[in-house]
Amino acid sequence: MLKIPTILAADELLDKAFKKASKAGSQGLTRIETVRETNISKVRSANDVIVSTLGKYVKAFPSIERLSPFYAELIDVTIGKDKLKKSLGAMDWCRGSVARVSREAIRTIANARSIDAIDGSRRAAYGRMSSIVKQIDKELKFISNARNTIRKFPTVDLSAPTIVIAGAPNVGKSLLVGQISTGKPRVAVYPFTTQEISLGIFEREYVRYQVIDTPGLLDRPLEERNAMEMRAVLALKHLADAIVFIVDPSETCGYTRAEQEHLLSSLKGEFSSTPIIVVENKVDLLRADSDRSKLSALSGEGVSEFMELLIGVVGGDRKHQNAYSANR
Numbered sequence: 001m002l003k004i005p006t007i008l009a010a011d012e013l014l015d016k017a018f019k020k021a022s023k024a025g026s027q028g029l030t031r032i033e034t035v036r037e038t039n040i041s042k043v044r045s046a047n048d049v050i051v052s053t054l055g056k057y058v059k060a061f062p063s064i065e066r067l068s069p070f071y072a073e074l075i076d077v078t079i080g081k082d083k084l085k086k087s088l089g090a091m092d093w094c095r096g097s098v099a100r101v102s103r104e105a106i107r108t109i110a111n112a113r114s115i116d117a118i119d120g121s122r123r124a125a126y127g128r129m130s131s132i133v134k135q136i137d138k139e140l141k142f143i144s145n146a147r148n149t150i151r152k153f154p155t156v157d158l159s160a161p162t163i164v165i166a167g168a169p170n171v172g173k174s175l176l177v178g179q180i181s182t183g184k185p186r187v188a189v190y191p192f193t194t195q196e197i198s199l200g201i202f203e204r205e206y207v208r209y210q211v212i213d214t215p216g217l218l219d220r221p222l223e224e225r226n227a228m229e230m231r232a233v234l235a236l237k238h239l240a241d242a243i244v245f246i247v248d249p250s251e252t253c254g255y256t257r258a259e260q261e262h263l264l265s266s267l268k269g270e271f272s273s274t275p276i277i278v279v280e281n282k283v284d285l286l287r288a289d290s291d292r293s294k295l296s297a298l299s300g301e302g303v304s305e306f307m308e309l310l311i312g313v314v315g316g317d318r319k320h321q322n323a324y325s326a327n328r
């Protein structure tokens, strides 16, 4: 989703900076001028490595305000947007402080009268740079973890009309996703689940639709979840143009109809702004007496009629022209 470079720890960053600096050299007319120029180069090059490396980190992290609501929510839940902001602020503080030390040291070295004084100033500058960088070690570790978390986010197509499949375990979610989408679904991890979500695609009249199978996410009542998990699940709201809720009236899934209806009303309560289309599966086993859509993900019966209904709900308007539109 986002390209963030490997984040070094404070020690590693200092190693990198001083190693680069040790290679700096300069030739002057006299010995003291050579030493002076060389030490100025060293300080400058250590400074440049630190300032530019941290600058890259700050730039690589997405500004939450500019992210789509889905990813912004995931970042806030898994990483914490305020802590992330604070840590990136610490990077900027460090860059400014190191640059100041560097400027002062260069000025002192430029005016120093002896080789010893030059060496001493350079060493003092290194010491101050080290202690400044070490002060942000905790923040560096924090953004390094944040990077690893972000790298595991599912890559979803934010511009495609998206259908999220929900329902109790074993009702036939995966089978239906396989029926309606073409090609092999992509799988991706989702925060707070050991399971993966799988993303399928199908195309209708040149529009690509994305279907998301959600094992372990929308298969039990939301009141059973802790607050963080709940928010991670609710982030799907920003993605879903419609939720398809599959009911298995045959109860061969192992859940009673009452349990499934309870799950449905829990989702309705939480996803109140997202259309939820209820469909009864396994019609080959049992045809319930209801006016809900019916199909069999196994035999294919009723699937194409259901698709028409679905596209009518999600394909109607063109809100997808702006992938970053908030509050759908």
Ligand SMILES: Nc1nc2c(ncn2[C@@H]2O[C@H](COP(=O)(O)OP(=O)(O)OP(=O)(O)O)[C@@H](O)[C@H]2O)c(=O)[nH]1
Binding pocket: 167, 168, 169, 170, 171, 172, 173, 174, 175, 176, 215, 216, 219, 281, 282, 283, 284, 285, 295, 296, 297, 298, 299
């Ligand atoms: N007879 C019949 N069996 C079905 C139908 N749809 C699904 N099944 C069966 O129900 C079982 C579960 O189907 P899945 O598609 O794996 O269900 P799921 O909802 O994805 O299950 P989880 O991912 O575990 O939550 C499988 O053995 C399917 O073959 C159907 O329309 N008719």
Ligand SMILES: [Mg+2]
Binding pocket: 173, 174, 175, 213, 215
């Ligand atoms: Mg499944």
